[in-house]
Amino acid sequence: MENYQTVRVELEERSYDILLGQGLLNQAGRHVIPLVQSNKVIVVHDENVTSPHGQTLIANLENAGLEVATLELQAGEQTKCLQQLERIWDYLSELRFGRDCTILPLGGGVTGDLVGFAAATYLRGVEMIQVPTSLLAMVDSSVGGKTGINNKFGKNLIGSFWQPKMVIIDIDTLKTLPREERVAAVAEIIKYGVIYDAAFFQWLEKNIQAVCDLDPKAITYAVKRSCEIKADVVSKDEREGGLRMILNFGHTIGHAIENTAGYGTIRHGEGVAIGMIAESLLALDRNPEWKAPHHDRLVNLTRAAGLPTKIPDNLELTKEQLFDAARSDKKNRGGGTRYILPIRLGRVEVVKLEDKDVEETLIAIGAK
Amino acid sequence: MENYQTVRVELEERSYDILLGQGLLNQAGRHVIPLVQSNKVIVVHDENVTSPHGQTLIANLENAGLEVATLELQAGEQTKCLQQLERIWDYLSELRFGRDCTILPLGGGVTGDLVGFAAATYLRGVEMIQVPTSLLAMVDSSVGGKTGINNKFGKNLIGSFWQPKMVIIDIDTLKTLPREERVAAVAEIIKYGVIYDAAFFQWLEKNIQAVCDLDPKAITYAVKRSCEIKADVVSKDEREGGLRMILNFGHTIGHAIENTAGYGTIRHGEGVAIGMIAESLLALDRNPEWKAPHHDRLVNLTRAAGLPTKIPDNLELTKEQLFDAARSDKKNRGGGTRYILPIRLGRVEVVKLEDKDVEETLIAIGAK
Numbered sequence: 001m002e003n004y005q006t007v008r009v010e011l012e013e014r015s016y017d018i019l020l021g022q023g024l025l026n027q028a029g030r031h032v033i034p035l036v037q038s039n040k041v042i043v044v045h046d047e048n049v050t051s052p053h054g055q056t057l058i059a060n061l062e063n064a065g066l067e068v069a070t071l072e073l074q075a076g077e078q079t080k081c082l083q084q085l086e087r088i089w090d091y092l093s094e095l096r097f098g099r100d101c102t103i104l105p106l107g108g109g110v111t112g113d114l115v116g117f118a119a120a121t122y123l124r125g126v127e128m129i130q131v132p133t134s135l136l137a138m139v140d141s142s143v144g145g146k147t148g149i150n151n152k153f154g155k156n157l158i159g160s161f162w163q164p165k166m167v168i169i170d171i172d173t174l175k176t177l178p179r180e181e182r183v184a185a186v187a188e189i190i191k192y193g194v195i196y197d198a199a200f201f202q203w204l205e206k207n208i209q210a211v212c213d214l215d216p217k218a219i220t221y222a223v224k225r226s227c228e229i230k231a232d233v234v235s236k237d238e239r240e241g242g243l244r245m246i247l248n249f250g251h252t253i254g255h256a257i258e259n260t261a262g263y264g265t266i267r268h269g270e271g272v273a274i275g276m277i278a279e280s281l282l283a284l285d286r287n288p289e290w291k292a293p294h295h296d297r298l299v300n301l302t303r304a305a306g307l308p309t310k311i312p313d314n315l316e317l318t319k320e321q322l323f324d325a326a327r328s329d330k331k332n333r334g335g336g337t338r339y340i341l342p343i344r345l346g347r348v349e350v351v352k353l354e355d356k357d358v359e360e361t362l363i364a365i366g367a368k
Numbered sequence: 369m370e371n372y373q374t375v376r377v378e379l380e381e382r383s384y385d386i387l388l389g390q391g392l393l394n395q396a397g398r399h400v401i402p403l404v405q406s407n408k409v410i411v412v413h414d415e416n417v418t419s420p421h422g423q424t425l426i427a428n429l430e431n432a433g434l435e436v437a438t439l440e441l442q443a444g445e446q447t448k449c450l451q452q453l454e455r456i457w458d459y460l461s462e463l464r465f466g467r468d469c470t471i472l473p474l475g476g477g478v479t480g481d482l483v484g485f486a487a488a489t490y491l492r493g494v495e496m497i498q499v500p501t502s503l504l505a506m507v508d509s510s511v512g513g514k515t516g517i518n519n520k521f522g523k524n525l526i527g528s529f530w531q532p533k534m535v536i537i538d539i540d541t542l543k544t545l546p547r548e549e550r551v552a553a554v555a556e557i558i559k560y561g562v563i564y565d566a567a568f569f570q571w572l573e574k575n576i577q578a579v580c581d582l583d584p585k586a587i588t589y590a591v592k593r594s595c596e597i598k599a600d601v602v603s604k605d606e607r608e609g610g611l612r613m614i615l616n617f618g619h620t621i622g623h624a625i626e627n628t629a630g631y632g633t634i635r636h637g638e639g640v641a642i643g644m645i646a647e648s649l650l651a652l653d654r655n656p657e658w659k660a661p662h663h664d665r666l667v668n669l670t671r672a673a674g675l676p677t678k679i680p681d682n683l684e685l686t687k688e689q690l691f692d693a694a695r696s697d698k699k700n701r702g703g704g705t706r707y708i709l710p711i712r713l714g715r716v717e718v719v720k721l722e723d724k725d726v727e728e729t730l731i732a733i734g735a736k
Contacts, residue, residue, distance in 0.1 A: 082454060086519075093521035096696065121489070124516060124527045125607070148492060151454075153461035159492045160528060239493070328464065 005220070007227045009143065010235040011163060018143065018227050020169035022216060025056045025131070028168055029064025032129060035165045037100035042069040044088060044115045046107030049133050053173050057106055057131065069095055073111060077264065080114045080149045082158075088118040102127045102165070108134035109141035109268075113159070116147030120162030130164045133173040135185035136269060139192075139226035142167050144234040144244075154328060155259070161239055169227075171220050183212060184269025186305040187250070189222050191276060192229040194298065195246045198346035200225050205297065208304045245350045249340040250276030253362075256325035260317050273307035274365055281361045282353070283341035290342045297345075311366035319362045323355045373588070375595045377511065378603040379531060386511065386595050388537035390584060393424045393499070396536055397432025400497060403533045405468035410437040412456060412483045414475030417501050421541050425474055425499065437463055441479060445632065448482045448517045450526075456486040470495045470533070476502035477509035477636075481527070484515030488530030498532045501541040503553035504637060507560075507594035510535050512602040512612075522696060523627070529607055537595075539588055551580060552637030554673045555618070557590050559644060560597040562666065563614045566714035568593050573665065576672045613718045617708040618644030621730075624693035628685050641675035642733055649729045650721070651709035658710045665713075679734035687730045691723045 004021030019031060032041070041061060045054040050072055061068050071091055073079050092101075103126060105115030112130055119128035132142040148159020174182060189211070193201030203221075204211070210218035230247065237243040254275030258266055280298050283290040302309050311317055326337050336352035343349050372389030387399060400409070409429060413422040418440055429436045439459055441447050460469075471494060473483035480498055487496035500510040516527020542550060557579070561569030571589075572579070578586035598615065605611040622643030626634055648666050651658040670677050679685055694705050704720035711717050 082450070086450060089519060089526055090521070093519060093525050117489075121485075121526050121528055123525060124514065124529055146492065151457060151461060153458070157461050157491060158457050158489050160489055161492055 005224055007224060007231055009163075009231040011145075011238055014145075014163040016164055016166050018167040018169060018231070020138075020171065020220060020224055020227070022170065022172050022220075024168050024170035025053055025173070026060055028057055028131070029060045029066065031166065031168060032061060032066070032102070032104075033064050035127070035129065036066070036102045037127065038098070039066050040069075040097060040101040041066050041104060042071065042092070042095075042097065042101065043104045043106055044071045044073060044111065044118075045105075046075050046111045046133075047072050048075045049107050049173070049176070053133055053170075053176070054106055057104070061104075069097075073107070073114070075110075077110055077150070080110050082149060082151065084114060085118055085149055088115065089122055092118070092122050097122070097126070099123050099126055102129060104129045104131055106131040106133060107137070108132065109137045112137050112141050113147050113156070114149055116162055116164070117149055117159050120147050120160035125162065128162065128164045130167045132167065132169060134177055135174055135182050135223070136188060138169050138223050139185060140188045140230070142169075143227055143230045145238065155255075169223060171216065171223065174214055174219065180267070182214070183306045184267035184273075186212060187269035187273040187276065187302070187307055189226050190298075190301055190305065191247075191249050191272065192226045194276065194342055194345065195249045195340070195348045196229045196233070196346055197225070198344075200229070201297075201301070201345055205301055205304075208301060212305060245338070246340055246348050248338075249342075249348050250274075250279055252326050252329065252337065252339050253278045253322065253365075255329055256322040257311060257317065259325040260321045261315050265315065266312070270308050273302050273305075274309060274311060277302065277309045278361050278365045279339055279341055281364055282339060282358065283343070286351075287341060287343050287349075289344040294342070294345060309365075313366070316368055317366075318368045319359055322362055322367055323358075373592055375592060375599055377531075377599040379513075379606055382513075382531040384532055384534050386535040386537060386599070388506075388539065388588060388592055388595070390538065390540050390588075392536050392538035393421055393541070394428055396425055396499070397428045397434065399534065399536060400429060400434070400470070400472075401432050403495070403497065404434070404470045405495065406466070407434050408437075408465060408469040409434050409472060410439065410460070410463075410465065410469065411472045411474055412439045412441060412479065412486075413473075414443050414479045414501075415440050416443045417475050417541070417544070421501055421538075421544070422474055425472070437465075441475070441482070443478075445478055445518070448478050450517060450519065452482055453486055453517055456483065457490055460486070460490050465490070465494070467491050467494055470497060472497045472499055474499040474501060475505070476500065477505045480505050480509050481515050481524070482517055484530055484532070485517055485527050488515050488528035493530065496530065496532045498535045500535065500537060502545055503542055503550050503591070504556060506537050506591050507553060508556045508598070510537075511595055511598045513606065523623075537591060539584065539591065542582055542587065548635070550582070551674045552635035552641075554580060555637035555641040555644065555670070555675055557594050558666075558669055558673065559615075559617050559640065560594045562644065562710055562713065563617045563708070563716045564597045564601070564714055565593070566712075568597075569665075569669070569713050573669055576669060580673060613706070614708055614716050616706075617710075617716050618642075618647055620694050620697065620705065620707050621646045621690065621733075623697055624690040625679060625685065627693040628689045629683050633683065634680070638676050641670050641673075642677065642679060645670065645677045646729050646733045647707055647709055649732055650707060650726065651711070654719075655709060655711050655717075657712040662710070662713060677733075681734070684736055685734075686736045687723075687727055690730055690735055691726075
């Protein structure tokens with residue numbers, strides 16, 4: 001029996017597999033070889049995972065007969081910038097890598113987004129195999145083909161949709177991830193339950209500690225189910241024309257909090273956790289099937305994961321700041337601010353709301 | 369009766385129309401309106417076409433009720449760079465243009481490629497309507513979805529495939545184009561005859577003066593037939609997997625000449641003209657159906673258009689320089705140099721040749 005599981009992302013001729021299991025970095029070569037057009041590959045990795053994960057992956061690819069170039073990136077959101085993008089473009093150009101090369105981003109969401117965008121645009125697009133090492137990247141950014149960089153006007157304003165040929169998720173890499181990073185990412189996992197799968201939400205209520213503690217069976221299932229749900233949504237709406245918007249549950253307010261607090265002050269997942277609570281509160285007033293007990297279950301699960309449910313007291317964020325940030329989000333350009341509200345467990349809707357309808361809720365989650 | 373003709377580019381859900389005729393800038397609004405998602409559009413134009421073409425287009429779009437932002441670009445190949453790309457990204461970000469905006473590049477190939485790439489990557493892709501004003505852009509770069517910029521390692525190394533929603537070709541804009549620019553672009557028109565359509569080649573033999581003199585009927589037909597052929601090739605091979613390579617007839621050696629001489633020393637079309645003669649010579653030795661009379665017809669047509677058939681005497685380009693340049697072309701990365709050789713009029717093949725098989729030919733076209 002194989003020691004990994006597979007989730008298929010159906011996107012016609014751009015369809016691909018997500019492999020997930022333990023110890024996959026150490027067998028990457030045999031999964032990569034059938035997909036490459038030439039033996040020229042490059043591993044672009046976050047400095048935090050150079051040792052041991054980068055070494056393991058590179059050695060395994062070399063043993064499989066591939067010619068492996070490498071490039072190390074500084075850790076942190078500030079790396080998702082034009083200068084680093086140009087650095088990757090220049091390095092590939094200098095190595096004279098051709099259209100038949102394959103690029104493997106190894107790291108978290110920053111690495112995947114930046115390097116994925118480089119792959120999308122070098123020689124008008126070369127192949128890429130995502131190797132996410134953070135929980136957030138595994139359940140979110142490595143699936144769905146969104147790539148990009150930030151500019152001084154905002155996050156992810158520049159980018160492409162570019163699908164990988166494969167995603168290799170080695171659950172073991174999570175062991176080297178700081179616990180707070182892991183916990184923050186659990187917010188995205190909870191999100192999948194609320195937007196798409198009540199049974200998964202229930203499963204999380206029972207198994208949240210095991211997930212947070214990296215119990216192999218629990219974390220593998222949680223990641224797999226998250227990938228399946230994201231894959232399903234993305235395959236129905238690759239370019240975010242409609243359905244894909246539901247993946248933004250918690251994100252309108254979450255991003256606004258993250259953005260206003262200053263990136264790095266609050267983790268993405270923490271912002272999303274607070275944002276989900278806020279959007280759940282908004283739904284209480286509007287959606288008859290979404291009742292206080294449902295809201296309480298979301299609050300309890302969020303707390304059980306160790307995630308915040310309110311803006312931390314030491315952050316002085318005003319309603320106006322949050323509204324401004326929400327409005328400048330690229331999804332809300334061209335009029336109105338969209339929120340994703342639960343209808344019932346496993347189902348959400350996209351609504352446009354006026355600021356006045358959201359004010360009270362922002363106060364309730366700790367805005368000034 | 370409508371005063372324009374239409375060429376359909378079939379690319380499934382990315383299919384679009386090329387409109388061509390006289391005076392189209394002055395009726396652009398009614399063609400653009402049905403395609404836009406919101407009334408926010410931006411015309412990004414080359415400084416050389418600000419007056420009168422930019423003014424005409426902008427006024428017409430505004431009269432149709434669109435909200436038109438504008439951005440002027442410096443003329444010249446050096447504009448196809450990262451700094452100008454960032455300038456466009458920043459400007460769109462600053463204006464808070466949303467995903468529902470439409471970008472109209474107005475100008476030649478530089479404008480179309482650069483602004484097209486900005487459209488492909490701003491907010492992960494927004495809509496674009498190409499408005500080419502140079503003959504080269506009309507028959508080549510505005511059709512097929514290639515966008516991109518240069519870096520210090522070469523031309524078009526960075527870019528995306530991004531299809532426009534429409535291409536609007538106003539033949540009248542050619543009147544303001546310097547004659548040498550026009551003539552250079554005729555090389556690409558001749559190319560279409562050789563690679564795809566013997567009857568078109570014959571038609572060109574009879575009408576080349578009328579085409580070069582901008583006789584409205586002749587130039588419209590030449591542009592239309594060129595667009596049809598390119599559209600047909602592109603619709604069969606959008607991402608240059610195979611067939612699309614035939615569009616590079618004359619380009620392996622043409623680019624090498626252009627690149628080695630230094631951009632600006634020799635026009636793209638002039639390089640292609642010489643490259644076609646060289647690749648025709650190579651075919652004489654290899655393809656039994658391609659005989660001296662065919663080669664002579666190509667030489668005569670090229671000359672009749674006012675295009676060079678040899679490297680100008682004042683340029684000291686060595687064989688070695690040209691081979692180096694050909695090898696570093698992105699299409700030839702990953703082993704071997706590809707040339708496109710005529711089999712007979714209307715049909716070409718892609719072959720890999722060793723430098724030694726090409727040496728004599730390079731000497732024949734004037735390399736040292």
